Amino acid sequence: MHSTASLRTITLHTRHIMWLAMAALTSILTFSACERDYTYRGGSEGLQFSTDTLTFDTVFTAVGSATRQFKLYNPYEEDMTIDAIALAGGDNSSFRININGIATHQLADVRLRSRDSLYIFVEVTVDPLGVNNPVVMLDSVLFITQHLTQAVKLIAYGQDVTVLRQARLGSQTLTADKPYLIYDYVVIDSLRQVTVDAGARIHFHNNASMIVKGSLVVNGTVEAPVTFEGDRLEKDYDDIPGQWGFIHFFPGSKNNRIDHAIIKNGVIGIQADSIGLGHDAPLELANCRFEHISSVGLLTENSSVLAYNCLFADCGLHSVALTVGGSYEFYHCTIANFFPNYGQPRTSAALFINNYYRNSSGNNVIVPVTKTVFANCIITGSHGTELAFDLKSDQETETADYRFEHCLIKADSRMEELNDVNHFRNIILNQNPMFKNTKAYDYRLDTLSVAKDIGSAIYAQPYPTDADGNKRLVDDNPDLGAYERVEAE
The missing domain is CATH 2.160.20 (Pectate Lyase C-like)
Incomplete structure (x- = not known):
């Protein structure tokens, strides 16, 4: 026959176990409720971008460009996963992209929260071209979701030097x-x-x-x-x-x-x-x-x-x-x-x-x-x-x-x-x-x-034309400075 003290100890121990079990269950439920669901793969309206074309100024061959960037927006109420972000030119592209700190030519299953945005950084290096005039370099960054593929165009002008x-x-x-x-x-x-x-x-x-x-x-x-x-x-x-x-x-x-x-x-x-x-x-x-x-x-x-x-x-x-x-x-x-x-x-x-x-x-x-x-x-x-x-x-x-x-x-x-x-x-x-x-x-x-x-x-008299080639002795007196005023301007 148990004493009153022993019964009290067993009851307290049982309550402590039940409290721990309840706390664990609550944590699991809370974690499940807070965990984001990225199963949404985008709607037919597609993603949104800060620009549709990213243009670089002239880039000398074998000399890398400055980094340029644009923003990608998730316009939906749901967190989503983008199937893939990739350069259309793949490994042969002169361009390079950086997504979430990862330098790559393509990246799969990119997560983006609801109404959030993401920077896409782009650089370009042009191999020697063998010509004197600038050459246009073209590529695109592709964004592939469940319903469609979208693109931001990339344009650079390569110049041999x-x-x-x-x-x-x-x-x-x-x-x-x-x-x-x-x-x-x-x-x-x-x-x-x-x-x-x-x-x-x-x-x-x-x-x-x-x-x-x-x-x-x-x-x-x-x-x-x-x-x-x-x-x-x-x-x-x-x-x-x-x-x-x-x-x-x-x-x-x-x-x-x-x-x-x-x-x-x-x-x-x-x-x-x-x-x-x-x-x-x-x-x-x-x-x-x-x-x-x-x-x-x-x-x-x-x-x-x-x-x-x-x-x-x-x-x-x-x-x-x-x-x-x-x-x-x-x-x-x-x-x-x-x-x-x-x-x-x-x-x-x-x-x-x-x-x-x-x-x-x-x-x-x-x-x-x-x-x-x-x-x-x-x-x-x-x-x-x-x-x-x-x-x-x-x-x-x-x-x-x-x-x-x-x-x-x-x-x-x-x-x-x-x-x-x-x-x-x-x-x-x-x-x-x-x-x-x-x-x-x-x-x-x-x-x-x-x-x-x-x-x-x-x-x-020794300098009858100005820095732009305009005649300075056709009116009464010359103007001061390097540039003669042309009234038709």
Whole structure:
């Protein structure tokens, strides 16, 4: 016969077992209720997509593209399973897809919750094509469900490219047949001349540069300019600065002429170091466009430069910096710096002129600025003053022989030099030149611009056409800057 205590113990033990059993059953039922059912395979309306076509910009052969993406949507109230997502071209496709972190050509039984979405990432690499012109590459991403197969089209333009990596160039011609892609650097050897044909495209990979010890002759035209730019060809990178290094003319380089070139997206556009001196011809820049440069568009050190019909625009530091003296002639140039504010407003002038350097002992060594002229030019921008000097004087010699004539200049009106007629004549000070659209990088003059018809015909005579090939001597007087206003525009 059990005691009362023993009966109580058995009853408590029984209740504990029943409680555990109930808890386990509840957990099973709860888990079953929360577990998602992906047995639905989609309806006749199909899936939805953020786009029906994914287009890549030109892709150099053997160089992978940037990743692009689109979104896939489950429009149904039920969680569903997509039978398969696959590239139509299969393993032979130039494209690659990534789904849920899995790089593949196809993936089966892809689950997607009700009203949820999924990113599909796509890349493309094009094998060498053996032709000069771009070739269209086509494929599709297929989405297979129970009732139908849908597709998002993929389009890329493959372009063969000539790769130059740490290359030394002798006398040769770079043609317009297909682009050149520079890695690290190329060097034009001393006493050698590289000629660049009209329409040639020269691209630089990140930090790559061109070193000129010999001669560089660029023969672009209005219809077919030569481009020097980075290798990111997506439109989003079109105006991004700092994508490559610079073109650097070393001391001893000579007979350099660049005509109708677009130099963009670098850290420095052109750096000229002690060239064009003595009996050597100056570095000649004709009808060139420097823009979207992270530091300086044209940086010189004790050099001689002739520039006409050139645009120096939108640089992070200076559009033009003429340092450590030298001799310079700028005719019908537009120096306009509206560099975007990338979180740090620009504080430097568009045009900077300096005539000394500090030696290893900490002493200033003056190198005179000689025979320097800016005529029929525009110097303006978004900063308070766009002209700055850093000049040291020497009582025995002339250290700053420069003049500005028939120019529109944005500068601090308190600058003493502006009142010196030996340096400034026929100047329009601090007026808006009224470009057509600086946000779209269009530096042609608008119809009401104050820079119209106020240039000197004498300075315009050697340059009768503007950077776009328009005649500038058909009306009363030439306009200031690189672009003549055409009233039919």
